[in-house]
Amino acid sequence: MDIKNGSSSTSGFILLGLSSNPQLQKPLFAIFFNMYLVTVVGNVLIILVIYSNSRLHTPMYFFLSNLSFMDICFTTVVVPKMLVDLLSETKSISYVGCLVQMYFFMAFGNTDSYLLASMAIDRLTAICNPFHYDVVMNLRRCFLMLLGSCTISHVHSLLRVLLMSRLSFCASHTIKHFFCDTQPVLKLSCSDTSSSQIVVMTETLAVIVTPFLCILFSYLQIIITVLRIPSVAGKWKAFSTCGSHLTVVILFYGSVIYVYFRPLSMYSVVKDRVATVMYTVVTPMLNPFIYSLRNKDMKNSLRKLRDRIPDMERRNQTSIYEFLLMGLSEQPEQQPLLFGLFLGMYLVTVLGNLLIILAISSDVHLHTPMYIFLANLSFSDIGFISTIIPKMLGNIGSGNKLISYGECLTQLYFFGLFADLDNFLLAVMAFDRYVAISHPLHYAMTMNSQCCVLLVAGSWVVTIFHALVHTLLVTRLSFCGPNIIPHFFCDLVPLLKLACSSTYVNSLMLIFVAGILLIGPFVCILTSYFYIALAILRIDSPKGKQKAFSNCTSHLSMVSLFYSTAIGVYLCPPSSTSGGKNRVFSVMYTVVTPMLNPFIYSLRNRDMKGALGKLLRRKTL
Template sequence: MTLPGPPRDRQIPDLDRGNQTGTYEFLLMGLSEHPEQQPLLFGLFLGMYLVTVWGNLLIILAIGSDVHLHTPMYLFLANLSFSDIGFISTVIPKMLSNIGSRSKRISYGGCLTQLYFFGLFADLDNFLLAVMALDRYMAISQPLHYAITMNSQRCILLVAGSWVVTTFHALVHTLLVTRLSFCGPNVIPHFFCDLVPLLKLACSSTHVNDLVLILVAGTLLIAPFVCILTSYFYIALAILGIDSPKGKQKAFSNCTSHLSVVSLFYTTAIGVYLCPPSSPSGGKDQVFSVMYTVVTPLLNPFIYSLRNRDVKGALGKILRRNMFNTLSWD
């Protein structure tokens, strides 16, 4: 896509000029500009990426292979795992590629593509966390009505609705960015094409973009967060009514671990998108972005599923089956 160029009388650096078709490029500065830190960052984020992808793939495999896990809770977990894989895969591979090739460039089209899929999977994580909290509330607070309330049709509708809303929301932000002009230098002080630093680079008016970001994105971010907090408040009240001290302690332990990851995701995301930017930022946005784009997808498999006895049992069956097949072939 071609954007309006800068004035003719301006000295244009190579990055601003792009190629002969007028296509823009951006520079992703990454997390550090020090060459000696690049190998450490590469190894650290590669390891986190592999653990996240494999952990979430194992969860999807376990849920898909065990009919006992074909329940609403595990349907939502499988979708969350898929979303986490897409979420981290939108950001980290390009970051690792830039470190490995020592190139910070990303094309205009590549930047918009990353922006779209990042928004899609970030919003999807947001909605799925709220749906999962609502599901746990119904299971714990209203167990007698759970099977009727959370029937298969309603669960599919919740998941499909989350996909539709997030797809549309990400598309709106991406299309609004295409109407902006970038006069350069197109240097993004970030490790991926995020919406906030892109808006700061624009030399045309971003009033509409800012308004949509505050109103729509704010609503879609805050409303699920409030839903999660409300659900866990009533869950906590229900747990207090449990007679068994051991059962009460286990339930509170699970709720605390869930809320810790949810709080990490929302506080850092709100800090980036809804709080006024600091000047200078001192790298705050980059650190917060690492928290909700890398750390939370890494923690979700351990917090939501790999601590779960049913999921571990399904994974054990898969491993035993594979070992049996291997021995049979030998």
């Protein structure tokens, strides 16, 4: 996909930022860097406090924790790129990067809007129907409201981005803003934007005004109910539970309505930047303070969390600080065989993937997007298998199968990180093949170096955060019963079975978040190959079809190996999994798949075979 410029095309835009004055760049960087840190730390604290205190496991705080998570994502879409631009002379953003930023900005912004509406409904039910509160706002309904908010927001964002992608840009490519927002980009289009404006205004009214009207209706009913309370103290107590939410709603919607609900002709650069800073940076930063300083439960929970940190190791005298890994087999005569087998597989995996990385880095002909992603996949596979196999070999060799609590959490974190990274990189590689086969003339422009860096960096950021969330959720569990893990490493599902405290939140997050992060890239791969298949079927000659499809066979083989086992292990509740099957499936995608990657990509690829031959001949000489 490209931006048309008459007969030519451009690969990106220039972001003017908040100010073009060179003397203001460093002060602005310091201000927004500190605001970003405060936002992330504050909202992470809110999430930790809510999940660490069972008294806060209520619908109101469930929505608040999700609002904090969305605020972190919302501000992360905008501020890091802005900070980089403040310190660099070139403030460019690629066309694809602009659309990606626009998509996630709208997705998280709209989710914030729907979550605020969900919180208003929660307050309406609590005040107007207190006796039916537990029935109406049950966990299933809360989960459905959250899922609905995310789904509607992402569909809306996708439609908006697809609408923007059909516009032509033939004049200035300078966006008078600090990120890719709809209105500033529409101003640059040289094609007719009247239909786009009508659709944008109509759709925005439907998606943003609907939750806003829901909030207004909820508070109208709340006010009527509060006014019926005879005592002043009762009125104050009822209304005080809404003060924090009302403050956030006013901050968020006041600036959003000003920016988006007026004709394009009334667009003002300076005023829009100020209003946008309010709801993209200031509001997410203030949310933790508004909800903690005005809320006794949150303040008490924050104090408890602070007091628990110094003595976390002695907080529970019955806690288990060591686990016993059963391994693949308990038969003593099989241990030497397993040690030799997995040592050989580990060495082959590390050497094979290192050769792939060296071959790609040493041959300039392989410095293309496909091989850049392959090098990253090989690095991820080395990290993936190194998280598990060395510890397993140590346990087999020493006969001591114990693993400390800290080591278990560390292994859990890095296993989740590299497994998710493999998942995302396979999706990125599928997208690369789609562009190469379906849009070969636009390949160099679409898959430019900046786009490749953003795709790889985005994969790292998402997977690091996801792995951290699951690890932090495990830290809140108590382990006071059996300490035997029927697995060969600390995986999440077997670990949840050992907890003597409630694992409901962990199971919910495992199915919901892990499901999205596993299914999302998988759907991306399926969609890419659907369009690839359509493009190949349009090719007339059988040789052309075979040549086009041969570019995908290695990747398809890896996808089949990886997903056929990973989906079976993680997309089902912990109560329904079998330890034996999990171990077999886990060996497939933790050991066999990383080991086969170099063979699949080298034996079926002439370029790789040529590069490996050159590398080996160079080492011999």
